[in-house]
Amino acid sequence: MANSTTAQALQNITGTIALVGAGKMGGALLTGWLDGGLDAKRVVVIEPAPSAEISALAAEGVALNPRQAATVDTLVIAVKPQSFRDTGAVVKPLVGASALVVSIMAGTTIASVREVFGGAVVRAMPNTPAAIGRGITVAVADDNVSAAQRATADALLRATGSVEWVDDEGLMDAVTAVSGSGPAYIFLLAEELARAGVAAGLPEALSAKLARETVAGAGELLHRSELPASTLRQNVTSPGGTTAAALAVLMGENGLQQIMTRAIAAATARSKELAK
Incomplete structure (x- = not known):
């Protein structure tokens, strides 16, 4: 509405x-x-x-x-x-x-x-x-x-x-890569989070539910909060804790930042190729 x-x-x-x-x-x-x-x-x-x-x-x-x-x-x-x-x-x-x-x-x-x-x-x-x-x-x-x-x-x-x-x-072209195509990246995150949960031993249905609700809930929190995403991330992360252990992988060499940069560059380039 x-x-x-x-x-x-x-x-x-x-x-x-x-x-x-x-x-x-x-x-x-x-x-x-x-x-x-x-x-x-x-x-x-x-x-x-x-x-x-x-x-x-x-x-x-x-x-x-x-x-x-x-x-x-x-x-x-x-x-x-x-x-x-x-x-x-x-x-x-x-x-x-x-x-x-x-x-x-x-x-x-x-x-x-x-x-x-x-x-x-x-x-x-x-x-x-x-x-x-x-x-x-x-x-x-x-x-x-x-x-x-x-x-x-x-x-x-x-x-x-x-x-x-x-x-x-x-x-x-970059707008298309970030926000136009962006929902697909978030859905992929939910997919892969669920698969990783199954690999860690969770039942498939439970892992899918946890991943879906976590992605949706975090997105809503980001929407409602005036804090930058980096601060919200830091608020979840205790030094030496479980989140920090996972982020060390996601933010390490060849981690999410590098992958996302390459992905956006690829989508931007493709958008330019398709331009009519």
Whole structure:
């Protein structure tokens, strides 16, 4: 659920919003908008295979036929990057020269989006916790995006969590590596913590439960605390204790810092290779 400030910003949005692609991320955005009070009658969803949940929103006023929108004021593109050029052929006639175009496609540059759809482009990278309203999105605006359009994009993106704005589009590859792909690294941590517990003698179900709840609980503590992660780590670590013994391995030579640095570098490089 959007907070009161974001909800007010959503309710202040005018004009027609077209959402192109209503899969997991597009669906999370749509849910956030409607939960935040955006008028469903302002929204057109362009999705060739809408889920039952998305189809049900038609009863609330969401249009599921692009013909119901002569032109759109804001276009949000949430399709797979490899299909956006084909999508453009269908959607471009709906986009006016001054329309706001918000792209959440990974590895797709502002220039590419502008070439296909026109308009004033905002490029954004959300992550999957958006599905529960706890996402983090980083956005960058093209030079022709007005202050009002940036505010509209901010409200639409903030409906699923926090938003940070950057001025340098070149940072988006590293953003993708850290926060866009980051949830997978945390899930892997839970997987491997559970496997290590089994190797230490714990029953599989118990080890999985302990790992899952530990990762989730530590994440919530990090979310609620104003302390840096390093301080929270130190607060758990008694000199010469069990945590210190484990951290000596994780923080030692070829430990987690080196592994994570290489992983982020690999993901960043791949994002640059995929750039369109």
